[in-house]
Amino acid sequence: MPATIMKKKITLKQIARELDVSISTVSKALRNSIEISEDTRQKVQAFAKLYNYRPNNIALSLKNRKTKTIGVIIPDIVHHFFSKVIRGIELVANKRGYNVIVGLSNESFDKEVINMQMLANGSIDGFILSISKETLQQQDYHHFKETINQGMPIVMFDRIVNEINCDKVIIDDLKGSKNAVSKLLSNGCENVAIITTKDYVSVGKLRTQGYLNALEDFKMSPETDLILKVDDELVSEDHLESLEREIEGLFKRNKNIDGVFAVNELYAIIAMKVARNLGMRIPEDIQFIGFTDGVLSKHATPSLTTVSQHGQLMGEKAAELLIDNLEREDEMEHYTTIVIETELIERNSTK
């Protein structure tokens, strides 16, 4: 095959040289400035079209001191919820002329910091992020504070922390889980267990609280043995067997469990599996509700009743918030927190 002729990207300077005019004339001609005669304007535009001229983004970014790019840092991308959020972010970002650059913290504090530093040096105009578990555990938020201090706006979603002053998009974890548990209780469940995470994950804590609140509403007192706090480290990759054993233990110790609320989809699915193996019928003998609506819930058998977080909507709202902030003229800083309503999606794991 013959070496193909490359039509490298053309610049204003090259157009100027070809047409024997100055760079500024070319620039103005392309932007339809009235300073330029009809004649040369047409000439320049024709030439530019012919060579498919497009202004260099980097040069524009440098000149305008804004990149029209937003940085997104999330703990994991192979995760239904987070990818839905990204889809939402990308949707409105694109609509408003922005690009999206993603960094994965992989739930690690160091990677989160590195990633933010890598992007904060002019590559982006602002951040949208969800805090990694390790960061939440260590409670070290200096990188967020510094970033904000340098004048770079941040929007946090889902996994947030009150200590940081910035825009936030969250769901009402407490209300969502309270509703879910209430649903189980009104459906006749008398011994509802909860499968949750250790408390340092803020959402886990809130969802546990919602469980307790629901019990209280129904004048029932919580039993410690019905609260299973799973160590997330164990579940991280493929140590699901230990989780299964823990849940099995829960069921065997409490034969009367007739309802389970799990703080995420996977826990619920696994719990259903264990229950079925123990001979319980769903939803006749025992009912299940999970938090975080994903593919598993929809396609499991029986399909799982879940609390939907509306991930895509969260992403959209976060992007709106950030871009509004970026394009706002007045420098008055006022931070808003958007609360997305959760929704109970009823399927076949409940009566």
Add this chain to the structure above:
Amino acid sequence: MPATIMKKKITLKQIARELDVSISTVSKALRNSIEISEDTRQKVQAFAKLYNYRPNNIALSLKNRKTKTIGVIIPDIVHHFFSKVIRGIELVANKRGYNVIVGLSNESFDKEVINMQMLANGSIDGFILSISKETLQQQDYHHFKETINQGMPIVMFDRIVNEINCDKVIIDDLKGSKNAVSKLLSNGCENVAIITTKDYVSVGKLRTQGYLNALEDFKMSPETDLILKVDDELVSEDHLESLEREIEGLFKRNKNIDGVFAVNELYAIIAMKVARNLGMRIPEDIQFIGFTDGVLSKHATPSLTTVSQHGQLMGEKAAELLIDNLEREDEMEHYTTIVIETELIERNSTK
């Protein structure tokens, strides 16, 4: 709350002014040039550290004419396979000092073109992409050709097209599906059906061919009625009921089906559900294998035997290929195609 004092990002110029030296001196001092005296070097570096100086990425990009950023265009991000690929890309990109900027084509030709144009104007050094269905259908690849012609390298993965000359990372769809179907046949299946897509999706076509090859190997002749070509449009969002009905029809017309190979995970899961509703036992009466290993396969009941595509590995290889290309000195263009081996992950839907 008092207005916080902002420590805006500091530049070389500001350091120079503060320390009463020239910009070049500051730059050299920070890069440990021997031209600079020990004295001023220390002074500059101390000042820089104090004010947390970091070189502006955009300025560097402009000067070096490379952004250290790679653009990724995929059809959908809420998809286990694609998110795994992104994870792989991000992993090696990060390791090699690159950022990743993602664009979603949403399976649309126009959005694919727009997205590429948006990024090709200097924002990135090269593309990694998987072609949208609409583009494959229309067979209009001019945007790829133009991009490559402008000297911007492209690496395609999974959904590729031979017509374009560039690096590629694919799996051996034919071999993978042939292996899967052979597995069913050696397990004793005598009437294996395939649930596949319309032919314009290249991978669907290849996987169908693998199915036929396997039959041939076992001296069996294909029956047209055992080949179900699903119209993808119908399945796109939530029109799964029609898919269920189609599959139900397949089973009812061919009572003797004892094995099913589906070209993706979802089809297999739904087929299993339909089969179970029809009273068939899995894997005793009928066995299932799906392509594309995802969360559904692992957590379904029974868990689904699948052909794993090793999405993360694909992403890693694609990124290696692209970055190697970007950092190669010699301009000799030679395109390589990496074929990732598929792996049959046996679970409980087969004997």
Add this chain to the structure above:
DNA sequence: ATAAGTAACGAAAACGTTTGCGTGTTGACA
């Protein structure tokens, strides 16, 4: 003492834009 060499720094160009302002040419009008 003078030539040569060296150490330490600054000026300027370059990357590709946009834009305020200066400047030359034309034409009209007094």
Add this chain to the structure above:
DNA sequence: TGTCAACACGCAAACGTTTTCGTTACTTAT
């Protein structure tokens, strides 16, 4: 013919770097 607009264009600065090439001032050797 001289003055003044209007028109059409170019210059140069700016965004923040890096790097080449001077340019000093001082030291060393002859």
